[in-house]
Amino acid sequence: MTKFGYKKSNSDQSLFLKRQDDHITCLIIYVDDMIITGDDKEEIQTLKEQLSREYEMKDFGQLKYFLGIEVLRSKGGIFIYQRKYILDLLAAIGMIDCKPTETPIIANHGLQMIKGQKLADRGQYQRVVGKLIYLSHTRPNIAYAVGVVSRFMHQP
Structure with a gap:
């Protein structure tokens, strides 16, 4: 991840962060699952493309369930x-x-x-x-x- 400009979080060894200007992109990895999120849509797309060149991946779209946590989106926000x-x-x-x-x-x-x-x-x-x-x-x-x-x- 460092070659893509990401830094490992001090608080979680499976969390990688990239800050550019006022934007942030986060990648968290657990075994063979990952979540990519942030407020920089272009960087998220670039990261997905970079990772898919390196690894066989599938994009399952919006996060719904991860490690026992269910995710619900509504107009009021994101609820876990x-x-x-x-x-x-x-x-x-x-x-x-x-x-x-x-x-x-x-x-x-x-x-x-x-x-x-x-x-x-x-x-x-x-x-x-x-x-x-x-x-x-x-x-x-x-x-x-x-x-x-x-x-x-x-x-x-």
Whole structure:
């Protein structure tokens, strides 16, 4: 990407950025999928052409779904959500019929480690917490609760 004038982001090794004048073009890569976006339509088209000369690619048009995140466009803007991701997670942990709540944990919850208590399945616990961390990107209302349960990752 550097030969095309892009710089790797300091915050994400799979994100490449190119700034020209008042415009920006972004490319994010995950394994064999990529998203190209920005406000410079000419640069986006040029990048697509450059990449297609180097690699076999398909352009699927407007982004609709990527890594469990659904994208909806309307006159009000672009909205991202993870409905399918949530339903799959609830099904996987046997909670598909659970009732929704506005706040998933109360403040001053009092959760703590108690010696001698039977531990939960560590692998399953870590997988679920990892999925909840990813979910908090589109559901910031669960961030506090996810932070609390992630404290018990090594001894759930």
